[in-house]
Amino acid sequence: MNQLERLEQSLAQGTVPFFEIGDTVRVKVRVVEERQYGKKKEEAKERIQVFEGLVIARKGRKVAENFTVRKISFGVGVERIFPLHSPNLAGIEVVRKGQVRRAKLYYLRDKKGKAAKISEREFSRVAKASKHAAATAVEVPSTGESESPEESQ
Secondary structure, three states: OOHHHHHHHHHOOOOOOOOOOOOEEEEEEEEEEOOEEOOEEOOOEEEEEEEEEEEEEEEOOHHHOEEEEEEEEOOEEEEEEEEOOOOOEEEEEEEEOEOOOOOOOHHHHOOOHHHHOOOEOOOOOOOHHHHHHHHHHHHOOOOOOOOOHHHHO
C-alpha cells in the first residue's frame, strides 16, 4: 500500500448512506459565518444549511467522489456539487428513490415542470433482511387451537 492509498483511507468518513442517481436527497451542510465590524471580529458561528434536491450525477471514486444535486428554487434551477467525504457535510438523508435508466441526468436541465419529474421506485427505510424476517413471522400459523365460544358448543 503506497502513501496515497493510506492518506485516502485516513480521510474517508465512516458511514455514507447508500443513494443512487435519481434519488431525492436532503444534504445537511455546515456553514461557518464570521462577522467583522470594522477592526473588531466576532466569534465564528456555525449553523446547518439544508439543500434538498435530485441527484443527477456522481463522479470520482473512493475519497475523491463528488455528487451533484439539483433543485428548482423560485423557478430557477440550482445545482451544487458536494464532495462525498467532506468534513463540512453534517449528513445525507434519502427522501425518495427514483427509477432512472441513465448514469447522468444532465438532460433534466432542459426540461420543465412534469417533464422533469422522475418516477418513484419502491422504497422502504427498513432494511430488506429485517423486512423479510418480519413478513415470515406474521405468516407462521399458530399451532394451538383457538377456543372460541362458538366452537365449544
